[in-house]
Amino acid sequence: MRLYRSQLIRILADIVLVNVGLLLAFGLRYVMVMVTNDAPGLAQQLFSDYRHQFVTTSWILTLLTVALFYTFGVYHHVRAYRQRFKVIVVIQGVALSHLIYGFGFYLASLLPNPPRGVVVLSWVFSTLLLVGVRIARTLYRAFEEHERATPVVSDQPKHVLVLGGAGYIGSILIRQLLDAGYHVRLVDSLMYGDRAIRALYSHPQFEFVKGDFRHIETVVRSLAGMDAVIHLGAIVGDPACAIDADFSTEINLIATRMLAEACKGYGIRRFIFASTCSVYGASNETLDERSALNPVSLYAQTKIDSEQILLRMADATFAPTILRFATIYGLSPRPRFDLVVNVLTAKAVREGKITIFGGDQWRPFVHVADAARSLRLALEAPLASVGGEVFNVGSDEQNYTINQIGDLIQALIPSAEVIQQGADVDKRNYRVSFAKIKRVLNFTPLHTVADGVHEICAALEAGEIDDYYDAAFNNYKYLTAETTLVRLESPWREQHAPALIS
Numbered sequence: 001m002r003l004y005r006s007q008l009i010r011i012l013a014d015i016v017l018v019n020v021g022l023l024l025a026f027g028l029r030y031v032m033v034m035v036t037n038d039a040p041g042l043a044q045q046l047f048s049d050y051r052h053q054f055v056t057t058s059w060i061l062t063l064l065t066v067a068l069f070y071t072f073g074v075y076h077h078v079r080a081y082r083q084r085f086k087v088i089v090v091i092q093g094v095a096l097s098h099l100i101y102g103f104g105f106y107l108a109s110l111l112p113n114p115p116r117g118v119v120v121l122s123w124v125f126s127t128l129l130l131v132g133v134r135i136a137r138t139l140y141r142a143f144e145e146h147e148r149a150t151p152v153v154s155d156q157p158k159h160v161l162v163l164g165g166a167g168y169i170g171s172i173l174i175r176q177l178l179d180a181g182y183h184v185r186l187v188d189s190l191m192y193g194d195r196a197i198r199a200l201y202s203h204p205q206f207e208f209v210k211g212d213f214r215h216i217e218t219v220v221r222s223l224a225g226m227d228a229v230i231h232l233g234a235i236v237g238d239p240a241c242a243i244d245a246d247f248s249t250e251i252n253l254i255a256t257r258m259l260a261e262a263c264k265g266y267g268i269r270r271f272i273f274a275s276t277c278s279v280y281g282a283s284n285e286t287l288d289e290r291s292a293l294n295p296v297s298l299y300a301q302t303k304i305d306s307e308q309i310l311l312r313m314a315d316a317t318f319a320p321t322i323l324r325f326a327t328i329y330g331l332s333p334r335p336r337f338d339l340v341v342n343v344l345t346a347k348a349v350r351e352g353k354i355t356i357f358g359g360d361q362w363r364p365f366v367h368v369a370d371a372a373r374s375l376r377l378a379l380e381a382p383l384a385s386v387g388g389e390v391f392n393v394g395s396d397e398q399n400y401t402i403n404q405i406g407d408l409i410q411a412l413i414p415s416a417e418v419i420q421q422g423a424d425v426d427k428r429n430y431r432v433s434f435a436k437i438k439r440v441l442n443f444t445p446l447h448t449v450a451d452g453v454h455e456i457c458a459a460l461e462a463g464e465i466d467d468y469y470d471a472a473f474n475n476y477k478y479l480t481a482e483t484t485l486v487r488l489e490s491p492w493r494e495q496h497a498p499a500l501i502s
Contacts, residue, residue, distance in 0.1 A: 007075045011066055017133060018065045021126030022058050025118045026050045032117075053112045060104070061122070064097040090130050098123040157227030157270055157379065159183045163213050163259070164233030169274070169325075171196035171333040173230065173372035178205055180376065187211055187222045188233075192472055196334035214255040219262045228270035229263055230375055231256065237338060238278070238297040238426070240475040245298055252302035257309050264318045269387070271320040272378050273310055275303045277364055277392060279324060280430040286399075288433040289324075289390045296427045311388060319387025321378045325371050326364035326394030326432065330452040331459055338474040341365065341405060341449060345456040346468040348409050348416035357421045359403035361429040366394040367447035377441045391437040395445045399431045405449065412453050 030050055034043060069075060072089050102119035105112075159182070165174050166188040174197065177184050185207040186197065200206045211218035213233050223229070233255075235248045242248075256273070263271050280287045281294030295301045310320040329341030337343045340363070348354050366374075374393045378386050400408070406418045437443045459465050471477035 010075055011070075013133070014066060014069060014130060015062050017129040018062050018126050019058055021129050022054060022061055022118075022122045024125045025121035026054050026114075028121055029115060029118045049112075050118075053114045053118075056112055057101075057105075057114055061097060061101045064100055065093060065126070068093040068097050086134060087131055090134065091127055094123065094127045094130055098126070157182075159185070159225055159227045160379065161185045161187065161222055161226040161229045163187045163229070163231050165230075166190055166194065166197045166334065167192065167232060167236075168332045168334050168336045169328065169368055169371050169375075170232045172369055173232070173375050174200065174206070175333075176369075176372055176376050177379075178203055181205075183207075185209065185222060185226065187213055187218065192334060192478065196332070199333075213259055214250060216258060216262070219259055223262055223266045223268060226266070226268055228272070228379055229259070229268055230272045230274075230379065231259060232274045234274070234302075235475070235479070236299070237475050238299045239338075240299070240479050242298055243476070243479050248298060249302055252299070253305050253309075256306045260310055260313055260318070260320070264313065267317060269317060269319045269383060270379065271310065271318065272375055273306065273320055273322050274375070275307055275322050275324045275390075276300065277324045277326050277394070277430065277432050278428060279304050279307070280432065282427050282429045284429070286431045286433050289392060289436055307390070311390075314388040319383050321386040321388075322390040323374055323378060324390065324392045325374075326366040326392070326398065326434075328368050328371050329365055329449060330368040330447065331455040332368050335459070335465060335468075335473050336475070337468040338476055340402065341409075341452055342456055343468070344406060344409050345413070345453045346460060346465075348413040349457055349460045350468065352416050354406045354409055354416050354418045355421055356402055356406045356418060358423050358426075359406070359420065360401055361426070362399060362401055362431045363405075363428070364392075364394040364430070364432040364434070365398045365400060365405075365449055366445055367452055370443075370445040370447055373446070374437065374441070374443055377443055381441055385440055389440070391441065392432050392434050393437060393443070394432060394434045395438075396434055398445065398449060400449070408449055409453055412450060413457065 030046060033046060069090070072093050074086075074089060074093060098119055102114075102116065105114070160177055162170055162174060162177075162184060163186075164170055165184075165186040170186075170188075174184050174186060178200070183205045187209045188197075189212050190210060197208070201208065209218065209222050211222070213219055213222075234252045240248075260271060276299070278297065278300040279293045279295055280291060281296045281300060283291070283294060285291070293300075293304050295304055307322050310322065314320055327340060329339055335342070337346055344354050344356075371393060374391070378391070410416055410418050434443075460468070465473075469477075
């Protein structure tokens with residue numbers, strides 16, 4: 001019934017358009033005659049003749065056009081054709097109806113014979129109207145579909161999904177987001193345990209999903225109702241990534257692409273990705289976001305590949321933001337002692353030694369709380385400012401050589417002795433400019449390396465951290481522990497393998 005009603009509406013619309021085209025033709029013909037001929041009484045006589053011709057013949061043209069359109073399938077079959085074929089069929093139908101209409105009067109003189117000029121003009125006007133309306137309707141429908149497909153997303157998200165948020169940075173970030181009034185949903189496999197987030201379970205704005213973001217079911221379930229995604233889930237660090245290249249590639253690259261595609265499907269535009277300044281590798285220049293990338297590890301390569309995939313996916317419905325973190329230091333609910341400032345400070349406190357390998361290599365540094373704050377600033381910034389952009393996270397003042405870090409720690413812990421060892425096998429050496437994040441996000445770190453050293457000292461002296469050698473505080477040690485090896489199975493190889501998100 002709905003189909004017949006729709007056809008009837010289209011037929012009635014075509015009847016109106018055909019008659020408008022014929023009326024315009026008579027009108028224009030009338031104007032042309034009157035402009036070239038000013039004979040007395042002509043205007044009234046011509047108007048009377050044209051009105052009579054229109055009234056007595058328009059129904060013929062109307063029936064011819066509708067009948068031919070119906071025969072050609074304009075009201076049923078042709079609706080499934082591509083647009084250009086619809087136009088061709090309509091043009092053919094209008095042309096044939098006017099040819100029959102025009103020549104028919106020479107064969108039968110029962111009705112008044114409209115001027116040939118009127119027939120030609122009606123042909124032109126009717127074609128323009130019937131084709132133009134159909135094209136306009138198609139364009140309008142395409143626009144409506146595009147508007148429906150394009151999500152209306154608030155530029156101030158309130159529901160945030162954090163992946164890998166029970167780790168070093170994420171456990172601080174989640175607290176910052178909750179304090180700012182966000183609703184936070186965390187996806188993590190708790191590979192390192194839930195110590196870092198245990199205190200958050202009772203928070204009314206906090207949701208926890210224990211799962212592996214390599215599983216599409218987990219991703220799809222977790223994205224529902226979210227406004228933004230912050231992706232911290234990864235195998236972090238050069239030594240940890242090198243343990244199992246296939247496994248690290250699954251976590252850091254393949255699953256990241258799957259997650260981004262799922263976000264596009266859900267219409268989630270804000271996607272903040274945690275990368276690393278390690279992508280710069282080794283260079284004697286001061287590097288910014290436009291500098292050439294020179295990875296010297298699998299970890300850096302997986303981050304580069306992920307960045308490139310995300311930026312290629314950027315469009316009106318997906319606006320990824322890449323944050324390249326400097327080397328992080330400082331205390332977190334999930335402490336790490338595989339980071340240079342933290343481990344050297346721990347050695348200075350517990351062993352009285354600050355062991356330096358190499359020492360001349362440059363690194364940029366940033367406190368873990370400042371790293372988390374940069375993620376929140378990117379989340380809250382206008383999407384036009386951060387969508388499709390890459391930012392180094394740190395400060396120019398915290399570019400140090402490893403020797404300078406050792407000297408700084410010794411100045412704060414005078415009882416410790418600096419011991420120089422041979423060359424470091426780590427080939428990374430880079431100084432980084434952080435001018436862009438300072439300019440765009442007004443980001444300036446609130447902490448210094450000295451602050452981080454004091455934090456670690458206080459935690460160790462207070463007994464908050466018993467054994468900094470514990471594998472739970474070191475990604476590489478944990479991933480090489482025998483009890484962890486079984487967890488490295490891929491869910492794409494074994495669907496029931498235990499989950500893993502770092």
